[in-house]
Amino acid sequence: MDTTLNFIKVSPKTEQTPAALIVTLHGWGANAQDVASLLPYLNLPDYEFLLPNAPYPYPHSSTGRAWYDLRDESMYQGLVESRQLLIDWLQSLEANTGVPLSRTILSGFSQGGAMTLDVGLSLPLAGLVVMSGYLHPGVAALNKGNFPPTLIMHGRQDEVVPLSAAIKARDVAQALGVAVNYHEFDMGHEINLEMLEVLRNFVVNVIGETKL
Numbered sequence: 001m002d003t004t005l006n007f008i009k010v011s012p013k014t015e016q017t018p019a020a021l022i023v024t025l026h027g028w029g030a031n032a033q034d035v036a037s038l039l040p041y042l043n044l045p046d047y048e049f050l051l052p053n054a055p056y057p058y059p060h061s062s063t064g065r066a067w068y069d070l071r072d073e074s075m076y077q078g079l080v081e082s083r084q085l086l087i088d089w090l091q092s093l094e095a096n097t098g099v100p101l102s103r104t105i106l107s108g109f110s111q112g113g114a115m116t117l118d119v120g121l122s123l124p125l126a127g128l129v130v131m132s133g134y135l136h137p138g139v140a141a142l143n144k145g146n147f148p149p150t151l152i153m154h155g156r157q158d159e160v161v162p163l164s165a166a167i168k169a170r171d172v173a174q175a176l177g178v179a180v181n182y183h184e185f186d187m188g189h190e191i192n193l194e195m196l197e198v199l200r201n202f203v204v205n206v207i208g209e210t211k212l
Helices: 032-036 081-096 111-120 163-176 191-207
Strands: 009-010 018-027 047-052 106-108 127-131 150-155 180-185
Touching: 009 032, 018 081, 018 191, 032 047, 032 111, 047 081, 081 106, 081 111, 106 111, 106 191, 111 127, 127 191, 150 163, 150 191, 163 180, 180 191
Parallel strands: 018 047, 018 106, 106 127, 127 150, 150 180
Antiparallel strands: 009 047
């Protein structure tokens, strides 16, 4: 596996410190470039986006990446290493960007959404966004605490990660005391414009209009 996270950075056009950071984790077999193609639709010009590539190669194509191996769902081989790598990287961001975790949104799609819940609930982030994601085993065992507000979005016709996974994630998070904003859409395993609009509104509300 890669021992550092390579990432795409998309910065505001001004020289000022970004209003906030948005980190987005791609799904199994995708890569950071796939995520970058969505950014123009978010219309958040004062925000800096950091889009890391997962550390493992995807077994079915040369361009895809993986946070861990999903071919044996009972194993999640590589998850422990990816989790620690992602935590270390997120904790290094303030020194490199000037933006604290308290003004950083962690988001992810599918496997990236699962990583967002896994890692994000243990860090003092501004908020979490889980798109078509699911829970890793063990998240329900977290102690109750001050968790970031969390947006969970899922397609009712998702044929890859069933809607029941989102409902379970919502219920477990709420039982832990997480403030959950939950939305379902008439779509499959994808990101659509309606979802991006909900994401944008969530981010703006969480971060607020104040600048650093």
